[in-house]
Amino acid sequence: MAKENKELTSEQQKELLGTLIARFEKNMNRHEGLDWADVVAKLENNPDKLWSLNEMEATGGEPDVVGFDSETGEYIFYDCAAESPKGRRSVCYDREALESRKKHKPENSVMDMANAMGIELLTEEQYRELQELGKFDLKTSSWVQTPENIRKLGGALFCDRRYDTVFVYHNGADSYYAARGFRGALRV
Known part of the structure; x- marks a missing residue:
């Protein structure tokens, strides 16, 4: 699971972001009032976090945005798979x-x-x-x-x-x- 290079290829990024936006749009109750464009901008500026989200996804976690911390300016993702990953x-x-x-x-x-x-x-x-x-x-x-x-x-x-x-x-x-x-x- 842990890799030396903790960066995704552009193809992997595109695939992961597609999965994340589909989940975001399907489950709006988890993040009312948050805009996907703001979330993706943060993700694109933090490739190490995108790599971590990919690891969450690859192990069955189905990560999704569940909140925003206005004090730190951070979006919060949790594993949202129906059962434990x-x-x-x-x-x-x-x-x-x-x-x-x-x-x-x-x-x-x-x-x-x-x-x-x-x-x-x-x-x-x-x-x-x-x-x-x-x-x-x-x-x-x-x-x-x-x-x-x-x-x-x-x-x-x-x-x-x-x-x-x-x-x-x-x-x-x-x-x-x-x-x-x-x-x-x-x-x-």
Whole structure:
């Protein structure tokens, strides 16, 4: 997934921007009052962010604009796939958890993958904001940023939506499941 050259070809940029604008126009409820022309101008001036969005897309995240931070002038993208991104499942929480496993280690960890992609793991608050825009993770679950005091004790947090309610759970940080991945956020 991580590449030496974190730039897209002009063809890749064109394809990604086409995908993003189609998603933007299809889901206007996620970004009311925002103009695609402003978003694309920011993206074209930040090729590293475009590369990160491409990584989100390539792993099944279906990134979309979910807000604008007027203080920083940044557009905010979240993974908006209906279920936890398929290309980011079966991973434990972080490098420490990965290295602590004696048997059946997963191929990667959430924090390593997010870092390689240039994105941040959603916080619990961001996950709840996402759920206000639609119904996500009805069959899967997604790791979220875990407070240091919980992580120090070996745990990590994940969320899902069941019974029309968003739930936050805990698990050992070294656990991994085929139905649990992670969702990211990117500021541009």
